[in-house]
């Protein structure tokens with residue numbers, strides 16, 4: 001009776017593209033305020049899992065429950081409006097829009113708070129401040145990744161979904177992004193993170209889930225893993 | 237050179253109408269990937285709206301034109317909106333089906349116009365304040381009606397530029413055109429943005445139709461004469477590109493008018509087509525594209 005509802009619960013989820021099956025019978029539970037890290041080699045279905053959770057892909061079987069509500073068939077914009085923010089892989093931004101427009105269009109569309117959300121996101125990523133009127137197309141990879149996360153933060157999320165936020169980014173910016181993730185989690189926001197760099201993942205994660213060929217092959221608290229055992233799991 | 241100078245005003249006016257037609261197409265094509273073959277018939281309906289206000293409702297020609305503009309915008313905008321809602325929406329991602337379907341709808345609308353207004357062309361008299369013109373040094377004569385069409389197109393471009401950059405829907409439009417999935421996960425109801433875009437794009441077709449009544453007679457097939465050229469403008473100008481569309485529309489308008497001055501109409505079309513094919517060989521992405529670091 002008094003067991004707390006998990007923030008996100010995925011049950012028996014299968015998904016794919018047309019005839020191609022990618023995910024098989026995925027179960028994943030994320031407790032409120034924790035950082036759940038999903039790992040696995042290239043092409044095992046990590047992005048597909050995040051796309052299904054955020055509504056860009058409709059699963060073939062299974063359910064997704066957010067804060068106790070079944071959202072399996074909810075349109076992606078409604079998921080964002082109920083607090084699921086997503087910064088997709090490849091630091092996707094609205095290239096023809098300026099940095100400021102990227103933040104405003106998202107903030108206005110989700111309607112989850114006042115203009116202080118934009119100020120907070122910019123305070124989180126001060127490097128974006130002088131670039132406000134620059135087109136996102138002209139940002140460097142590191143700047144674009146910061147904008148991608150800031151764009152997710154202005155929706156005032158309860159669940160922040162990040163797909164490889166450190167991919168191809170220089171070490172000092174990686175440190176800033178890591179700090180942003182830690183701070184966000186400290187505010188009580190639940191985080192679902194796909195991360196390929198073992199060091200970063202093990203520093204941030206509360207729980208670690210490893211996927212191989214579309215199936216979960218390991219899931220458990222971070223504390224159960226050593227650097228070596230994690231490395232072994234990834235090398236399967 | 238003389239031919240060019242003499243044909244310049246006509247070329248600019250035709251370019252302005254093409255621009256109005258192509259702006260709407262560019263939105264629906266660029267945002268939803270829909271080739272709406274019925275867009276030409278929306279132009280035709282815009283022209284008949286001007287006719288109905290004058291000949292049936294009997295509005296004073298002095299201001300009937302000015303009233304026709306917003307009325308045609310609303311009527312064709314609503315028709316386009318209904319078209320998207322009832323038919324086109326169910327065929328997204330199926331361009332060939334959409335093409336055939338909207339072509340069929342265009343045919344039905346043409347027949348509807350024939351049944352309602354008769355097959356022969358009708359004329360909408362220009363208001364008295366648009367008759368006459370000015371003669372420039374060198375003997376080029378510019379009709380006030382041509383100037384009016386030009387001003388109308390410029391006003392529409394300014395309004396659209398303002399809409400795209402300053403309004404909430406405009407920003408959402410640019411976001412959806414760039415990346416529909418990213419827009420959706422940014423909380424944007426992309427379906428709703430599509431519907432509004434269809435309304436505006438179709439409304440612009442109505443304005444183009446009203447403008448056409450100042451250039452020549454109105455008939456059920458009016459739109460078909462412009463739709464191919466309007467698509468060419470979209471392709472040459474680049475998808476989602478306001479600057480490119482403006483430049484391409486006026487270039488095509490002037491090219492059409494000048495080539496026609498020394499060749500017959502079908503040869504002129506052939507020459508223009510050849511020029512466009514040569515251009516697209518060199519720049520398949522159109523005149524302008526979004527700058528990205530990946531490309532530079």
Ligand SMILES: Nc1ncnc2c1ncn2[C@@H]1O[C@H](COP(=O)(O)OP(=O)(O)OP(=O)(O)O)[C@@H](O)[C@H]1O
Pocket residue numbers: 017020022040041042043044045046047048049089
């Ligand atoms: N749009 C698509 N259509 C068809 N197949 C796809 C599509 N996107 C991905 N796939 C396939 O689905 C599988 C899983 O892809 P996914 O992007 O989820 O992997 P990933 O684990 O995120 O990989 P990476 O580490 O490279 O980002 C791959 O085999 C991929 O080729």
Ligand SMILES: [Mg+2]
Pocket residue numbers: 046047048089163
């Ligand atoms: Mg991926």
